Amino acid sequence: MSNQIVLPRILQIGAGASKEIGNIIEGLGCSKPLIVTDKMMMQLGYVNRIQERLPASDVYDDTVPEPTEASILAGVKKVQQGDYDCIIAIGGGSPIDSAKAISVLGKNGGEMRDYMVPRIVNEPGLPIVAIPTTAGTGSEVTRVTIITDEKVDEKMLCMGMGFMPTAALVDFELTLSLPPRTTADTGIDALTHAIEAYVSGKANLYSDSQAIQAMGLLAPNLRRAYHDGEDKEAREAMMLGATLAGVAFSNASVALVHGMSRPIGAFFHVPHGLSNAMLLPDVTEYSIPAASERYADCARAMQIAGKDDSDDTANQILIKELIAINDELSVPTLAEFGVDKDRFSEVCQTMAEQALASGSPANNPRIPSADEIVGLYEKLWA
Numbered sequence: 001m002s003n004q005i006v007l008p009r010i011l012q013i014g015a016g017a018s019k020e021i022g023n024i025i026e027g028l029g030c031s032k033p034l035i036v037t038d039k040m041m042m043q044l045g046y047v048n049r050i051q052e053r054l055p056a057s058d059v060y061d062d063t064v065p066e067p068t069e070a071s072i073l074a075g076v077k078k079v080q081q082g083d084y085d086c087i088i089a090i091g092g093g094s095p096i097d098s099a100k101a102i103s104v105l106g107k108n109g110g111e112m113r114d115y116m117v118p119r120i121v122n123e124p125g126l127p128i129v130a131i132p133t134t135a136g137t138g139s140e141v142t143r144v145t146i147i148t149d150e151k152v153d154e155k156m157l158c159m160g161m162g163f164m165p166t167a168a169l170v171d172f173e174l175t176l177s178l179p180p181r182t183t184a185d186t187g188i189d190a191l192t193h194a195i196e197a198y199v200s201g202k203a204n205l206y207s208d209s210q211a212i213q214a215m216g217l218l219a220p221n222l223r224r225a226y227h228d229g230e231d232k233e234a235r236e237a238m239m240l241g242a243t244l245a246g247v248a249f250s251n252a253s254v255a256l257v258h259g260m261s262r263p264i265g266a267f268f269h270v271p272h273g274l275s276n277a278m279l280l281p282d283v284t285e286y287s288i289p290a291a292s293e294r295y296a297d298c299a300r301a302m303q304i305a306g307k308d309d310s311d312d313t314a315n316q317i318l319i320k321e322l323i324a325i326n327d328e329l330s331v332p333t334l335a336e337f338g339v340d341k342d343r344f345s346e347v348c349q350t351m352a353e354q355a356l357a358s359g360s361p362a363n364n365p366r367i368p369s370a371d372e373i374v375g376l377y378e379k380l381w382a
Helices: 017-027 039-043 046-053 069-081 093-108 182-198 206-217 222-227 234-252 255-268 272-290 292-301 313-329 342-357 370-378
Strands: 010-013 033-036 058-060 086-091 128-132 144-149 155-160 165-171
Touching: 010 017, 010 234, 017 046, 017 128, 017 165, 017 255, 033 046, 033 069, 033 093, 039 046, 039 086, 046 086, 058 069, 069 093, 069 144, 086 093, 093 128, 093 144, 128 234, 144 255, 155 255, 155 342, 165 234, 182 206, 182 222, 182 234, 182 255, 182 272, 182 292, 182 313, 206 234, 206 292, 222 234, 222 313, 255 272, 255 342, 255 370, 272 292, 272 313, 272 370, 292 313, 342 370
Parallel strands: 010 165, 033 058, 033 086, 086 128, 128 165
Antiparallel strands: 144 155
16 A cells, blocks of 8 residues: 655755745746735734845735634735735744635635535645744645634635645744743644644554654653743754644644544634643543554653553553643643633534544544544533
8 A cells, every 4th residue: 555645845944944935936936926924923023034035025914813714815815816926824824724725715716615625625726835933733744724614613624735835944943932822832733743643544654754753852842942932952843843743644634633623713712732732631541542552652752651661551651741741831721711611512512523524533543423522522621
């Protein structure tokens, strides 16, 4: 059996990588890019640095966290009315996901729902150069975008080579200004990507190699980066780890944590990495019986269990570690975040159905029923 591996054509990695944007755009044969970003990237001056190197560029900066279809429509219209030949996406996962949707919709038309799973989108949009400013989503190296249909509170999972950036400039120096909360949420998101890619039913030798390396970079450095944002060694390890985790899950898929996380974000506007963190310990404990060796490998890759520890011991350590990370990084409960328990209970069944419809739970080592997913949701209040 063979596996198809899809990556950006160009990966520029390391300190100062973002400064190569002019050479990258020229090398792609492009001359008039649209920069897709958000207001914070404008305030931090990151966009100005790009424009200094690309004076012919234009900017769309109205992307929002957890992007909705409404939030990208003005960008789609801008592409359709302009003569841009590529898109530069700069920011966290939300601007990059927005740029992917704007690229495909702007060139091919239609509505976002037309492109959601189970459809596989291989028709190209405008070429995208992704410049991540968080060490988390891995969106710069994935063929995935997630856009919320705010009319029905559903996160639409869209996949295919049409969403894969042509180039990614992975510059850890852009993460030095991240606040602790963002560092924590995006870092746990990346760790979840690596773990889920490794235990996924679609895992392969290539994705395994990336996932194991990612866990070895992320787990020992997440606390360091959270407590000291100026720790360049930790920031560099986190940035590379997040990118490798993105490569892993893009080529192996995610599983139950992500399937359950998306509806929480859609209904209650919990940031994606944060809802992943809330779910990760309980979902891991639920899943371990079906993949004990794989989860034990994760504990060893994270450098929290030794090679001489039994699988059972390693998995006990893994669960304790995931809980400890959440405690140390001040991950709130749903109640502490402000979610109303009655409303949550009211939509649990709908969220379970949306999770299953996304396809991600089917990749989990232990495939749940809708009732089991409801039970896992309810455990978040225990």
